[in-house]
Amino acid sequence: MKGLLVRLARPGARMDHWSFLFGQIAIHSLIVLIVTGVFLTFLYDPDTTQVIYQGVYTPLRGVPVSRAFDSTMEISLEVRGGLLIRQIHHWATLILVAAICLHLLRLFFTGAFRRPRALNWLIWVGLSLLAIAAGLTGGILPDDMLSGGSLALIQGVTQSIPLIGTHLTGLLFGEAVPGDRVIPLFYWLHVSLIPVIMIGLLMIRGRLVRRHGRTHYPGATYVPPLSSLALFFATFGMLTLLSTVVQINPIWLYGPAGPSATSAGAVPDWYMGFLDGALRIMPAWEPVVFGHPLSLSILIPALGIPGAFFTVLAAYPLIERRLTRDRALDHALDRPREAAVRTAFGAAGITFFGLLWTAAANDQIAYQFHLSLFAVTWFFRVAVLAGPVVAFEITRRLCLALRAQEREERAHGIETGIIRRSSHGGYTEVITTSPAQERIPASRP
CATH class of the missing domain: 1.20.810.10 (Cytochrome Bc1 Complex; Chain C)
Known part of the structure; x- marks a missing residue:
């Protein structure tokens, strides 16, 4: 104890x-x-x-x-x-x-x-x-x-x-x-x-x-x-x-x-x-x-x-290991921003299944918002293909931007917005150091 x-x-x-x-x-x-x-x-x-x-x-x-x-x-x-x-x-x-x-x-x-x-x-x-x-x-x-x-x-x-x-x-x-x-x-x-x-x-x-x-x-x-x-x-x-x-x-x-x-x-x-959503929006393809x-x-x-x-999903650890050639033993966790591509793939997957899940209510959406069921169905058919791509790129850029901002703050400090006047009459902004000065983890693709 x-x-x-x-x-x-x-x-x-x-x-x-x-x-x-x-x-x-x-x-x-x-x-x-x-x-x-x-x-x-x-x-x-x-x-x-x-x-x-x-x-x-x-x-x-x-x-x-x-x-x-x-x-x-x-x-x-x-x-x-x-x-x-x-x-x-x-x-x-x-x-x-x-x-x-x-x-x-x-x-x-x-x-x-x-x-x-x-x-x-x-x-x-x-x-x-x-x-x-x-x-x-x-x-x-x-x-x-x-x-x-x-x-x-x-x-x-x-x-x-x-x-x-x-x-x-x-x-x-x-x-x-x-x-x-x-x-x-x-x-x-x-x-x-x-x-x-x-x-x-x-x-x-x-x-x-x-x-x-x-x-x-x-x-x-x-x-x-x-x-x-x-x-x-x-x-x-x-x-x-x-x-x-x-x-x-x-x-x-x-x-x-x-x-x-x-x-x-x-x-x-x-x-x-x-x-249920996938079955509802799937076109009637019945080839012979x-x-x-x-x-x-x-x-x-x-x-x-x-x-x-x-x-x-089951093979993803092997897929990432092959792509990154990372064969080391890892006991420390990544923050999502440190693996921009992986996080972007995750966001794309969530978007894809989230849209399918929402498509299960296509009839209720059409009824409640007075829309055409045909139009709502076609919206989801396009969204399940385009949505994950958009989510991937937005998430990847957000992760890279957050990493760049973090490096900037560690290198030059954090702007506090506090202005102080010196004894000589000059004005300067107070810059503080980053809350922690530990090593920046290596970024992953």
Whole structure:
């Protein structure tokens, strides 16, 4: 304890930067997911057999529903505390994906993926995919109208895959769509395989942190956090508060899934919004190749864009190492301005997916602002191509300008705007030195 206090008192020592907390929030959200998931597992039935609803919700009494929908209704409206636990579980999924994405952004913009931490970067990329898969498979389980719409999308994407699409659809759904196979399959993926893989990856990540140590900003000393348990309770408390006051996924209002029923206002969870936007603005390209139609209007937005993005994301440490020829071991973090090209690429990627995410509301934008839906769709088609280029160049120039300004201040001091009169009657402006005179980190491309 004495050594810790000495390090705290030493000049330049500092606690974790606030952005370091995203990884901890992701882990804490996963813990909440596992605990609430165990509770829901004992009450949920993934059976798709049709029964007549006889629960407490009067508007649906006498309606044929699946046993999965019936058990979810029972959890929500008849089990004491069931709705709260179910909503905590849903909110924790949303926060988990958000925390992982923000943590990946922190790793990317600070260069925390460089040697010897490339494997740690791959683990977090894998965790992001697994978290999205957990949210997607979990959203299917209630067998309500929204999950039926998601299954229809999955069916369409699967069938659009050339050569093997029909066979994959049969393996996933069985002889009929949606069939009685997919919900039990997604259930076991959701409650067993995906959580086990995520826990295993986090255990490997913990061993890597102990082996390589933690990253830090130049001039800063890492101090182990004293409030990890407090952060867990804060995360759990916020999830409980959200689940108490903000309703999410009220399946009793949507009703059971039906092959011909969907809601006009149905939207996916936020982390799947880019996929919805890409599908909405993609032109209807259906070329015929060797006598067979090729559904590019589904393949490109649903498989091509996400596949290319996550491939480049996973391989980025290798790509940057090859381009910069930087093979040194890096334990100090970059400020975003110190790697202008990398930061510009990150800004371009955020712009691209931000525009796709916004395009998922093209109909609402057209309706609310009294615009043509055709015009709004074409705007996004052009913006997703031009926007990232503009964002790249603006960000790169900002980073270079900030670096130039910093060098100027270190060389000549900072203008304070304070004018003083000397004893001889002359006036001069007070120039101060830079707040810190430490070494300027080498700029990266």
